[in-house]
Amino acid sequence: MAGKEPQAGTLRAWWDKWFAPAVILLAFAWAVATVAVYVLRGGRDDGLITLRIGHWQLEPGVRVGLNEMAAEYQKTHPRVRIIQEAIPEGVYGQWSSTQFMGGTAPDIIEMGLGLPPAITVSYYNRYCLRFSDLVNRPNPYNKDTEFENTSLRNTYKDGMIQSYIPELKEYMNVPLSQFAQRLFYNRDLYRRLTGKETPPSDWREFMADCQRIAATQIPGGTMHYTPVVGSQYHVSYWDDAVLNLATWRLYEAADFNHDYYVGTDELFVASALGLVDLSKTPAIRKRFELARQIVSQMQSGFTGLTRDEGVFKFARQQAVFIPTGTWDVGSLITQAEGKFDVGITDFPIPAPDDPDYGGWIPSPRFEKPSAGFNFTVTKFSRHPAVAIDFLLFLASKRGNEVLNRRIGWIPAIKNTEMTEFLKQFKPTTEGIIGNFNYNLGGNTSVFYSQMYSLFQVNQIGIDDFLGKLTAYYKTKGAEDFDEQQKDWRRSTPATERISAVRRMDALESIPGTQECRVAWRKYRNGSLDLAGGELGRCRMMAMVKAGVKPLAPYAYSPEALANIRRQVREKMGEPAAPPIPGQ
Amino acid sequence: MRSWSRRGIGMVLTAGVAAVLPLAGCSPAHSLSKPTDALTEGWDLFRLGDYPVAEAAFVRAAALSKPDSAEHQRALYGRGMTIWLSTAGGTITRNSQRAETFFERAAVATADPNIAAWSALALARTFHLMGGGDVVPDYAAVREGYNRVYRRFPQHAAGQEARLYAIALRLVDSKPAEAEIALTELDAFDRAHPSDLHAGNTQPFRAMCYEILNRPAELIKIKITMMEQYQLDTLAPQTDDRARQCWEIASLAEFRLGDFALARKYYRMILAEYDVEVRSYAARRALARMDRMEAELARAEKGVK
Numbered sequence: 012m013a014g015k016e017p018q019a020g021t022l023r024a025w026w027d028k029w030f031a032p033a034v035i036l037l038a039f040a041w042a043v044a045t046v047a048v049y050v051l052r053g054g055r056d057d058g059l060i061t062l063r064i065g066h067w068q069l070e071p072g073v074r075v076g077l078n079e080m081a082a083e084y085q086k087t088h089p090r091v092r093i094i095q096e097a098i099p100e101g102v103y104g105q106w107s108s109t110q111f112m113g114g115t116a117p118d119i120i121e122m123g124l125g126l127p128p129a130i131t132v133s134y135y136n137r138y139c140l141r142f143s144d145l146v147n148r149p150n151p152y153n154k155d156t157e158f159e160n161t162s163l164r165n166t167y168k169d170g171m172i173q174s175y176i177p178e179l180k181e182y183m184n185v186p187l188s189q190f191a192q193r194l195f196y197n198r199d200l201y202r203r204l205t206g207k208e209t210p211p212s213d214w215r216e217f218m219a220d221c222q223r224i225a226a227t228q229i230p231g232g233t234m235h236y237t238p239v240v241g242s243q244y245h246v247s248y249w250d251d252a253v254l255n256l257a258t259w260r261l262y263e264a265a266d267f268n269h270d271y272y273v274g275t276d277e278l279f280v281a282s283a284l285g286l287v288d289l290s291k292t293p294a295i296r297k298r299f300e301l302a303r304q305i306v307s308q309m310q311s312g313f314t315g316l317t318r319d320e321g322v323f324k325f326a327r328q329q330a331v332f333i334p335t336g337t338w339d340v341g342s343l344i345t346q347a348e349g350k351f352d353v354g355i356t357d358f359p360i361p362a363p364d365d366p367d368y369g370g371w372i373p374s375p376r377f378e379k380p381s382a383g384f385n386f387t388v389t390k391f392s393r394h395p396a397v398a399i400d401f402l403l404f405l406a407s408k409r410g411n412e413v414l415n416r417r418i419g420w421i422p423a424i425k426n427t428e429m430t431e432f433l434k435q436f437k438p439t440t441e442g443i444i445g446n447f448n449y450n451l452g453g454n455t456s457v458f459y460s461q462m463y464s465l466f467q468v469n470q471i472g473i474d475d476f477l478g479k480l481t482a483y484y485k486t487k488g489a490e491d492f493d494e495q496q497k498d499w500r501r502s503t504p505a506t507e508r509i510s511a512v513r514r515m516d517a518l519e520s521i522p523g524t525q526e527c528r529v530a531w532r533k534y535r536n537g538s539l540d541l542a543g544g545e546l547g548r549c550r551m552m553a554m555v556k557a558g559v560k561p562l563a564p565y566a567y568s569p570e571a572l573a574n575i576r577r578q579v580r581e582k583m584g585e586p587a588a589p590p591i592p593g594q
Numbered sequence: 595m596r597s598w599s600r601r602g603i604g605m606v607l608t609a610g611v612a613a614v615l616p617l618a619g620c621s622p623a624h625s626l627s628k629p630t631d632a633l634t635e636g637w638d639l640f641r642l643g644d645y646p647v648a649e650a651a652f653v654r655a656a657a658l659s660k661p662d663s664a665e666h667q668r669a670l671y672g673r674g675m676t677i678w679l680s681t682a683g684g685t686i687t688r689n690s691q692r693a694e695t696f697f698e699r700a701a702v703a704t705a706d707p708n709i710a711a712w713s714a715l716a717l718a719r720t721f722h723l724m725g726g727g728d729v730v731p732d733y734a735a736v737r738e739g740y741n742r743v744y745r746r747f748p749q750h751a752a753g754q755e756a757r758l759y760a761i762a763l764r765l766v767d768s769k770p771a772e773a774e775i776a777l778t779e780l781d782a783f784d785r786a787h788p789s790d791l792h793a794g795n796t797q798p799f800r801a802m803c804y805e806i807l808n809r810p811a812e813l814i815k816i817k818i819t820m821m822e823q824y825q826l827d828t829l830a831p832q833t834d835d836r837a838r839q840c841w842e843i844a845s846l847a848e849f850r851l852g853d854f855a856l857a858r859k860y861y862r863m864i865l866a867e868y869d870v871e872v873r874s875y876a877a878r879r880a881l882a883r884m885d886r887m888e889a890e891l892a893r894a895e896k897g898v899k
Contacts, residue, residue: 137643269842271873373879377872390642440870441878497727504686507719508643508679514712515637535791538755539798542762546802553768565845568810571852578854579891 058090060394062401063117065096065110067103067124068384072341076417083413084404091397100124111138111389118392119402122184122385129505135176135183136509139387140395142182145403146171152407157426166408166424169381178509180533185402186382187411189421191436192248192336194359195343198352201331204236210332210356214253214301214368217359221308224331237330241309242321246467248334249305252358255445257298257371261287262446263565267554268547273446276551279492282484285560289449289484290477297371298447299466299473301361306467314464322346334358337436341419344432355435376445378438382423449484451491452498458483492555496548506541513537629659629669636672645680649673663705670700671713678720690720711752714743718756737763751791757783758792762799765806773806794823810850817843840864841873844880854884 018024064077074097081093096117098106104125110116111134122131122139146164153159153166164171164182168189174182196210204224211217221238228235265273265281273281281287289295306313310324325333326346335343347353360375361368386405388398404410412427421433450456459480466476513534520527554561562568567575632655639648652673659665674696681689697720700713718739722731740760747753761779764772780796780803787793797820804813821839844860847853861877868874 133643137641269845270838271841271876374875377875379872380870441875443875444872500723500727501686503723504679504681507723511675511679512641515640518708518712519637531791535795538792539758539762539795542759543798546762546765546799549766550768550802565849567848567852568850570810571848571850574852575854575887576891578852579888580895582888583892583895 059092060090060397061092061094062119062392062394062398063094063096064119064386065098065107065117066121066384066386067098067100068121068338069097069099070338070342070418071345072418073097076414079417080405080410080414081401084401088397088400091401093401107134114391116389116391118394118398119386119388122387123383129502132176132178133505133508135387136179136512138389138391139183140390140392140399141179142174142185142387145399146174146182150403150407152404152410156408158408163403163406166406167382168423168425169379171382173381173383174385178506180513180537184385184387185406186385186423187405188337188384188415188418189380189382189423190337190384191378191421191438192252192334193355193357193436194332194334195325195339196332196354196356197325197328197330197347198354200236200328200351201354204331209354210359212357212359213365214359214361215365218304218308225308229329234329237310237324238308238332239305240321240325240330240333241306241313242316242318243314244318245321245334246306246309246313249302249358251445252334252376253305253360253372254298254301255447256360256376256443257301257368258294258445258447259443260294260371260446261292264292264563265446266564267551269564272444273448275448275451276492276495276548278446278448279451279484279488280551280554283489283555284558286563289481290474294371295447296473296477297368298445299477301368302467303469303473307469312468314467337420337433340433344419355432357439373443375439375442377442378440380438380440384420384423449480451488451495453487453491453494455484455488455491458487489555496552499544499548503541506544510534510537510540627658629655629663629665632658633665633668633672636669636676640672640676645676649676649680652676662703664709667700667703667706667709667713670696670703671709671716674700674713674716678716686726687724690724694720708750711743711747711750714746715752715756718743718759722759733763733766748786749790754783754787754790754792758795758799761796762802765799765802768806770807773803777803797823810846814843814846814851814853814856817846837864837868837871837873840867841877844877848880848884854888857884 066073068074074095077093077095084093085091102125107116107120107122108126108130110120116138122135126134147162149160150158150163150166153161158166164174167186171182171186174184174186176183194210201210201220201224202208204227205220207220210220224236224238226235261273261278261281262271264286265277267277267280278287282289287295310316310330313321321333322339322343324330325343328351333343343353357375361372363369363373365372386402388395388402392398405414406424408424408427411422411424412429415422415427415429419430419433421429421436449459462471462476462479465471466473471479513530517527517530517534520530632651636648636651636655639645639651642648652669655669656666656673659669674693677689677696678693694717697713697717701710701717703710718736721739722736725731737760740756740763743756744753744760747756761776761783764776764779777800780800784793784796797816801813801816801820804810804816817839821836821843824836824839840860840863844857844864847860848857858881861880864871864873864877
């Protein structure tokens with residue numbers, strides 16, 4: 012049968028001849044009709060306003076919470092329909108890029124994932140509306156509350172500081188939630204294995220508990236309990252919460268510009284000039300000693316495990332502790348429901364009188380209250396006023412409280428209520444920060460990751476690890492430092508672009524108006540950024556080139572010491588200094 | 595029959611494509627008949643980062659305007675900026691060279707002196723950034739380029755910005771002799787432009803000079819002046835940088851000058867003015883450290899007596 016030609020004039024022959032063209036014609040007609048309907052409808056007001064909102068929050072509760080808020084908004088705005096586009100984190104960067112570049116971005120979009128910071132800034136600049144005027148006006152949805160006459164930014168716990176994009180000198184987004192990281196634990200299992208109710212805040216006691224947990228066999232098997240869940244995702248929480256704190260005092264040797272932070276360039280210069288030695292400086296060594304101790308409490312092979320695999324171990328009650336953030340509260344409680352109680356505790360740190368670590372970590376970490384879940388309105392929105400209005404609804408005192416209660420997150424707005432469970436996330440607002448900023452990028456970063464992974468799984472010891480790191484930092488690190496300086500120069504057109512836009516805003520403004528004055532001030536304030544950045548970098552390069560070990564930035568100079576002695580002599584017998592505020 | 599049907603289908607498809615093409619763009623075609631409209635369009639597209647289309651708009655603006663008009667000059671400037679700044683790191687030299695032609699023409703045109711000044715500054719800046727990250731600029735030549743702009747437009751913001759760059763770039767090698775000259779030049783600038791746009795913008799460079807010259811007392815004094823004259827953006831007060839400035843003054847006063855009274859004043863300012871500030875813990879520690887140090891020194895003094 013196969014290959015036999017149908018007879019001319021038969022239905023089969025007609026079908027064979029016209030089938031393909033007919034399919035093409037039908038597909039073409041469908042495409043024409045779709046485009047025509049889309050275009051024609053675009054210009055017509057059919058009474059409905061559809062807002063699209065794009066985000067990457069696939070956690071349980073977020074989509075439901077937003078849908079419920081949309082439904083509530085529709086009660087007072089019956090013509091508005093809100094459609095969510097929830098995109099997985101892994102592809103969010105590509106998705107948002109294609110949406111922006113294709114001109115099809117949703118009306119409201121969550122910003123801040125999957126793109127380098129410079130690209131995010133450029134997308135804000137090109138594709139998003141500016142909110143500076145908006146944030147300085149009261150939120151109309153706060154009528155009849157204590158915030159009725161308060162500007163929007165002042166209703167936020169963090170003053171909307173994260174919404175301000177310094178490069179653009181504008182507020183660019185509206186955040187809706189606040190986040191924090193803590194140590195979650197299986198309350199029942201912890202009680203059963205340690206005989207205690209609450210985990211300790213002291214590092215050594217915590218380690219003792221972990222050893223007790225690890226010594227207990229899981230019933231019905233040969234495996235032992237895992238004290239702390241480890242995975243590629245979860246292990247990094249310990250860095251900022253505990254380990255890096257040991258390096259706080261590095262600022263005394265490397266904060267050359269006296270801003271209290273140690274930049275990657277400053278650490279490199281301090282190392283090159285002999286002010287810091289990665290293998291010998293005690294602060295760095297202590298940091299990795301603590302790392303060794305905590306990774307020993309994680310399940311073997313954790314560096315190869317994903318976030319989900321880590322959570323799975325906790326949900327199966329094979330591990331007691333899991334470090335994560337508020338965004339996981341809902342999913343962890345859901346998974347534990349009916350099986351065990353979930354507790355929250357802060358990360359343990361060494362006690363101030365700890366003989367080995369107390370001097371290096373004299374305080375808990377500083378946690379800046381900062382809001383996230385940031386949304387902006389795109390320039391592609393056909394209904395920007397409605398999109399902004401919906402965001403204001405979500406950012407109102409009541410709206411934000413209800414939204415976050417439904418999601419299970421912490422509200423971003425002041426004086427809002429949250430569940431008892433979440434109250435434990437109150438940030439520590441006085442404390443220390445880590446200053447081990449080793450990552451110069453390029454090969455240095457790759458080498459560090461490789462060596463740190465080997466160190467974490469105990470394939471190399473601390474001396475070997477720090478020795479290799481130091482040797483690499485001094486040789487290849489110098490190349491990456493040099494490249495970092497070149498990269499800065501390569502990025503200068505981006506700085507100039509922003510400056511050019513500010514200049515045009517000023518030139519196009521009407522002379523004598525407030526808008527004109529503001530526009531010129533913005534231009535003026537950023538006009539010397541290029542020279543300032545260049546001189547700062549040149550200074551670092553000149554220090555390395557000179558190769559002379561300088562006085563550490565926070566060491567008393569001989570002149571200062573002489574001055575202090577002179578003043579003490581003069582002051583002897585005088586009354587004591589006034590009390591310190593807050594003490 | 596077969597050839598007719600093929601021809602027929604082809605005709606139908608062509609007609610369909612022709613009919614749908616105006617719709618497919620999904621936006622009305624812009625008819626830019628005035629140079630001012632084309633200029634506005636060009637800058638709007640520049641803001642959106644759509645550089646090839648922005649350049650086309652500036653080309654159109656130039657074509658629609660008379661060669662000696664202000665619009666023509668603005669179109670040249672816009673086109674130059676678009677070509678130059680559409681650049682990625684690797685193409686900066688080629689694009690700078692292409693843009694130079696337009697800046698040069700806009701800088702010598704006389705219809706809009708404002709644009710002439712900004713074009714001259716852009717020309718100097720292209721030279722400054724030429725080569726991207728892979729070439730260390732010839733700073734002497736770059737400075738001369740900026741100085742030329744100032745000599746031509748001394749009373750214009752663009753000329754004054756150029757002058758500040760020329761002075762600042764003396765400090766790239768951190769040489770004390772150059773820092774001394776720069777200080778003299780900054781004094782002269784401040785005298786010449788006490789109330790112009792860039793008044794007060796000399797201070798960060800003065801501070802760098804004092805740092806290079808290791809003159810901590812003057813460095814701290816200028817830092818205090820900078821802090822006192824800090825112009826807070828009233829629309830964005832959250833950009834308040836005072837806590838960092840307080841910390842810088844306090845720590846320099848403590849460690850470089852040994853002026854504990856001054857150090858205490860600014861450490862205390864951090865604690866008094868900020869509820870949540872990353873430096874609070876360290877400021878409290880610093881105050882305790884200074885008390886301790888003074889007490890120890892006093893004990894030692896008593897022992898000596």
